Amino acid sequence: MSLDTVIFIFSAVVAVFGATMMIVQRNPVASVLYLILSLVAQAVLYIQLGSVFMGAILVVVYAGAILVLFLFVIMLLNLRGTEDLGRGSGPLNQLTKYVFAVLFVVELVFVVRAGFFAETIAVSVLTGPPATDGFGSVENVAKLLFTRYLYPFELTAVLLLAAVVGAVAIAKREREDFATEEGEAAHSGDKPASPPMEKVEG
Amino acid sequence: MIDLTSAGLDFALIAPELALMIAASVILLTGYVKNLGKLSPSIGLLGLGIAMALAITHWGRQHSGFFGMVTNDNFGMAFKVIAAGTSMLALLMSQRWLTVRGYNRPEFYALLLMSTIGMMVMANTTDLVVLFLGLEVMSVPLYVMAGYAKRSLESNESGLKYFIMGAFASAFLLMGIAFVFGAAGTTDLRRIVADFTFILDRADTYLFAGTAMVLIGFAFKVAAVPFHAWVPDVYQGAPTPVTAFFSVGPKAAGFAALLRIFMFGFVSLEILSQVFWVLAVLTMTVGNVLALRQGNIKRLLAYSSIAHAGYILVALAVGGPEAMSAAIFYLVGYAFFNLGGFAVVTLIETRSGSKAEFSELPGLAKAHPYLAVVLALFMFALSGFPPTVGFFGKFYLFSAAVKADFIWLAIIGVMNSFISVYYYLRVVKAVYFEVPAREFARVTYTPAIVVVLFITAAGTLGLGFFPQQLLEFSQKALFAFL
């Protein structure tokens, strides 16, 4: 059992463990942290697969940025898992959910294993052909991104712009709204949850 | 034979998208400048108009660029035109509604344009990666637009639900693409088609699993049963003009992708026909049956849109150029009368305190005879009465089915449209036959909405009387289909 294998098994276990813990937590903060854990473990797997750059990106961008955003929101809303979520859906309901989810996993695993056993498959039983030098290096990723994947890369710009605009449009407080004349009449104040607000709204 | 995978960065290929992007940016930049904000709808219209024009100019030409990531063909152009047209009408509808509700802010139009960009991107690519990104570019603004009326709990909820389900679905789509990639080593459909048999016997399980999940990803977008559950809630909660947009734009884009992938990419998987057969039947039936007892017009139209997706899925089950052009024909017709229907609902909803419930309809015929007539027209079109385009579309669709010996599918289809007659007539009944409990609060027309009503009505009737042009359009759209 080579070091490779050990690392793999270890990080795989961690990844799965982190994921599992994430979904069973009541406190969102904790589950964010577990997710970060899982991501880091995945980053290790990336690196094992020779994708150093993406591994780094995963840690930096994902764990570092996106999940922090989650944390930020959680703090903003001051959620400590204190809210009583009430009874979940009934046992039978739960059961079906788990059953089908598990079934799905089994299917995926079956698919993978089927590929695993197929002789003619390109995805070789071993770690595949020896990695060409620079496989997964920054340069090559960059090359790809700015040649072949230029167009999608540009699209992500549009996507991000849309996301930013959208996020602002949604999350922004009402006060400094731009609104036309009739618009002003329509909304007064910004305590929206209150029923009278709904009336004006409706 | 032109090189379909040329590296040329020919921006003419993506001219419409660029036009829209520019328009969107202009809106965002000028939007909050004093007094320029009022212009943003017009700017948006302008951009859409230009985009449409550019798309039309590409009609008949066919080439590829950006390392094969972008491929222009009639099919793509057709859907670009549909997308642009749809969002034009949606834009015209939305202004009034937003103003009344106090949400008339420039970024809405920017988002509308950007989501249109997404549709256009989806329309003219053969690469799954671009397809995926296009889907996201389309969806993300849609999530926002659904939740745009942020003081309305329904709208919040609708946005959130749409977002959750959308993200969930796109995860599956992504997984699917991953598997396809794993099987084929590429994400370009043309490559996959090129050595399909090789791929098939090299990694069939991956390919099958991948295809399945890709299919699911888009089945979600076109709201095929059982991936439809979000539709009624989202449609009901979202601002009505946005709902109108939802019910046509993303559906069209989704179908564009489905046709592209499964009528071109994986066309040689004969298993598809069966799956689409089942999906089509399920979707039609569930949609219609659920619509029978709805008390809210938007919800009813939501279910009806599910049913219509079912009709179009018939084309996918049938396959072949006939069916595809039938699907395109139907989508165009559907765009007209469905948007028209929503336009009327929007108009009704601009009255204060309106939630577009059935109980608000009685008295409409008295108060606004012409509006009532138009609404009735759209309802008859939806239920497929001649001489509306709704009838001809169904006719063309089912004739394609019959031609390919899917007689039972056709029969189930017509039986479904028989069921649908009942609930569409319920609307007409409410408008004309039922006596209003109280005085019908009058609606105020705006030029924009009148234009929308006129265009949609004219399209619904005109194309019904003279479908020839549209037929040719939908057949030419498949010219050198890639």
Add this chain to the structure above:
Amino acid sequence: METQILTYVTFFPVIGILALLLVPKDRPDTVKGVALITAVITMLLSFFLWGMFDKMALGMQFEIDTPWVTSLGIHYHLGIDGISLLLIVLTTVLTVLAILASWHSITKDIKGYFISMLLLQVGMIGVFVSLDLFLFYVFWEVMLIPMYFIIGLWGGPRRIYAAIKFVLFTMFGSLLMLVGIIWLLFAYHGFAGEYTFDILKLSQMPIGFREQLLLFGAFALAFAIKVPLFPFHTWLPDAHVEAPTAGSVILAGVLLKMGTYGFIRICLPMFPDATVAYLPYIAVLSVIAIIYGALVAMVQKDVKSLVAFSSVSHMGFVMLGIFALNLQGMEGAIMQMVNHGVSTGALFLLVGMLYDRRHTRLIEEFGGIAKVMPVYSTFFMIVALSSIGLPFTNGFVGEFLILLGAYDRSAIYGVLAASGVIFAAAYMLWMYQRVIFGKVTNPANEKLIDIDWRERIILIPLVVLIFWIGIYPKPLFERIEPAAQQVLLKVGRAQSVELDDQFRVNKVTVVDVTEEKHPTTVGLNPEEGDVK
């Protein structure tokens, strides 16, 4: 003029509709005037048609055939033969009378009412003139919408239920017909390599026996519901009882004929073998309808539903005549279509006049009307007699020929159907006695005013028709005979039948009509149409 006359006859009402749209709502008299003038002009056009019709010529006349949707071979193909001619004239005349009849009885939203009336007329005439299946179907469906509104907006208390029932029943049948039409389209493409909906061309195509059975079923269901044939008739009483007078007149007078017309124009010529195969079942159903309708009519409490059930009975006669598959039966059936239009139309008008005065149609409300409204009673008597088929009234000519033909097809049909004649007398006279005869018991009836000139003007043409057709039907027969012969000749194409010199179709065999008998048979097999 001559070349496009059918277009004019069919679409002239549209001009009226456009004119009506311009008339302001608050000018009811103008609205009525415009509507009436339109209808009258249309009627005159149809008379002109009658005049120009060449009764010697076989086949279609005044044909118009211009491509409409080329890529699917849909043509704007119009043309008429004697059968259509009669029905067109009947339609235009009845429309005029219907409009006159609604002069005072329609009070709310007059404009919309007359618009739907004219629209309805377009649909009806269109069905009778179109020789393109697609066109036929379009008109067939279009006509539903105005009728839906006429019943639903200006009808009686349960009008909404009736209207929706009417539309749904009709739709149900016609949708299967649509599938059949599409099937034919491709079958013909497979046979002749071109797409067409041309009824004449399609009826040249040999079709395999199993396909014929299925297609006949698809079409027959649509038509049978419209007729309405026995088990599908339940929409009729509701629709009639709830519809306004004019609506009932058009419904009974013309709409029901569209079903039988469909049988004659489409089912028989296109699916001869299936026709012969289905013959016994349809004949039995018709006989049931005849007797059933009469019996049920006998115990109705509402005059209108009584007349409605009587229509079921009469249309049963028509169906029986058609499926007697001989000249007498066919011509009798066509005559009876016209007769039923006239008599039943008149009956509904009469009932309507009573309703306008008393706002009830329950038989027990009346009695002794003859005392207060002698003229009315006389008209009623004449119409009732024509409806029970008294000789020298129109009813007799048709019924007699139908029974004659049916008897030739099978004595049993003849005997049973003829018994319907007795029941007809029973329910009609009993109703007449209870409504018209006796003493004026109900004080509400004491000071009813007899019918005025407008109402007489409505009724007199019908009475004239009743006696004209009853005593000198020759002109009609001359015009329908070639058409009827054509239809029977087409049926004669069937492998399973042979025609004698009198166009009597003698059944030879049904079972061994199979594919190999049709070398050129096109066979899409619907069974294989499932998942593939």
Add this chain to the structure above:
Amino acid sequence: MVPISAYLIVAAVLFGIGTVGVLVSRNIIILFMSVELMLNAANLALIAFSRALNVMDGHAFVFLVLTVAAAEAAVGLAMVLTIFRNRDSINVDRYNLLKW
């Protein structure tokens, strides 16, 4: 030597867990994170495949997917913000004004 398919299996399992998370967690935040997890699982698969096929397109795709994930996260969280303001709850099941 760890076979590629092992990585794939891990990816599959993670994806499954993500699915379960979406299905069972009533906390909207956790639900989002489950979606993110699913995306990541897909990414892992992509990486594994591109390793196996020895083509780097997978990496580029993953890069793009990360931006997508970011965008979605932004929009989603914004929505959570709004709805929480209006409803004072993060329980997904409570968001059921719209039904039937």
Add this chain to the structure above:
Amino acid sequence: MSDYIFLIPLFPLIGFLINGLLLGKLSRPVVNVVACASVFASFVVAVMTFFELTSLPATARVIEQTLFTWIPSGNFHVNIGFLADPLSAVMILVVTGVGFLIHVYSTAYMSHDPGFGRYFAYLNLFTFSMLTLVLADNFLLMFVGWEGVGLCSYLLIGFWFEKQSASDAGKKAFIVNRIGDFGFLLGMFIIFWQVGSLHFPTVMAAAPTVFVAGGGLITAVCLLLFVGATGKSAQIPLFVWLPDAMEGPTPVSALIHAATMVTAGVYMIARTNVLYLMSSDALMVVAIIGAATAFMAATIGLAQNDIKRVLAYSTVSQLGYMFLACGVASFTAGVFHLMTHAFFKALLFLGAGSVIHAMSNKQDMREMGGLSKYLPITYRTMLIATLAIAGIPGLSGFFSKDEILWKAFSSEHGHPIFWVVGFATAGLTAFYMFRLVYLTFHGNERMDEHTKHHLHESPKAMTVPLMVLAVLSIVGGWVGIPHIFGVTNQFEHWLEPVMAGGGGHEAVSDVVHTSAGGYGAGMEITLMAASVVLVLVAIYLAFTFYRKRTDLATAWRERLSGLHTLLVNKYYIDEIYHAVIVRPLIGISVFLWKFVDVMVIDGIANGSAFVYQLSSEGLRKVQTGRVRSYATAFVVGVVVIVAYFVAG
């Protein structure tokens, strides 16, 4: 010059149109004149026709005239055409002659009725239809007249439509007639599809070749036609309408329900005698029905108290005689009796009418009596008629009836039993007729003072027709004095060309009619004598019961009370029909309507709709609004689809 026959029906039609269209606009005298004149005109034409026929050689006594084609449909081709031959000549003479008299009579009888215009319009219409019936040259046109007279009888019976019983009776008459017509129709169908024509001469000529004599088909034809006859001529089982028909004005009863319409059946059978002669079975049936009806009706007549009902049943009975005659293939005798009966029965009804007129519309004989001194003319004329119907030698009834009896006995289709029945019936007839006379005109006056005060002889317009008819009832029979009295039977001789041997086989006088079933003249004399004796006895009995010792009548009534009530209630036949036919029919109809229509068919339609609604409601519940359940549905879909893909 034979193209004027169409005038015969035309005149009454014109009269009808004038009176009908100008209803209420014409003054009473004008109406009367129009009505009577039109009938008289056609009477004149009828006479002319008659003489033209006589002018022709016996074999060629046929005048045909075709007006225009009525129904041309393929080889089915029917004309509006008329045919005058000796048979129809007799009929038109009777119809127009008696008809005219009754019109005249009516002018006075209806003089107080406000609806006189309608009345005469109907009456003319009837005359028109009846003439069409007898002059038609084909079955279909005959059927026109056939139904036409039915209609008129409906209208005239229900003339006083405000009387429930009247309109009921009218309806009953029409519907029962329809049942008969149903048979007639079917008969026509067979004839057409066998012969290919409905034209009388054609059919008669073709029949022997087309049909097998005695075959089932011809029998069917004859029987079906006979069903029509039973309806129209009130034979068992369809005679029930005639007594009720007495609700109509009395002249109507005289014209329609005694003299003319009811005899249409006899005429039709005589007209188609060729067919009947080809089927002895059919003849047998006709004879049996005829005899049975004759006897049964006579018995009922014994116990009736309404003067018109007695006459009605006597009419039924006499019609039975006629059918008996036809049934024994002696159509001549049938027609002969038809004619004589027309005279004396019309007379009887008119007399009864005059009595009722005088009695201020009372019809119950128990309230009459001793009227002879108030109504001398009526009395005498009615007495003559009574004698005639009773068959007192020398009067018309005697000859016709005894010819029938003799033929019933002697003809090769006949049988002594028929004779016995006829013989008994003759006795009964004499008895109840004299019962009528005694109760009405003799004995103490049982009417109340008020009525008595108004008693008066009817005006000339009524009495003159009575007298004319009286004369006819005496001499009417002399045209048919049998050979045994050494003269030619003029009547038989006249009808000979029409009868296919039926009357002809013993027409020529000098042929000794041993051919008549091998009986000699002696036999005929004997039977004749026997019947005369029987009649005299019957008259004596009536005299004793209702004149001398009325107590006896009551005594006998007591003794035979069971039988009496049975007769009074006409064997309960109406009740039976109602219970066995009418009631169940209504029941079935209601069942069909309420159950089959509403519950089954609509049940299925609405039921399926309901099922859809229900499933809609059910499925909606799945749409819980919880996004996680949507996700679950999603995953289910995923699992299934992926499995499907991967597996296959």
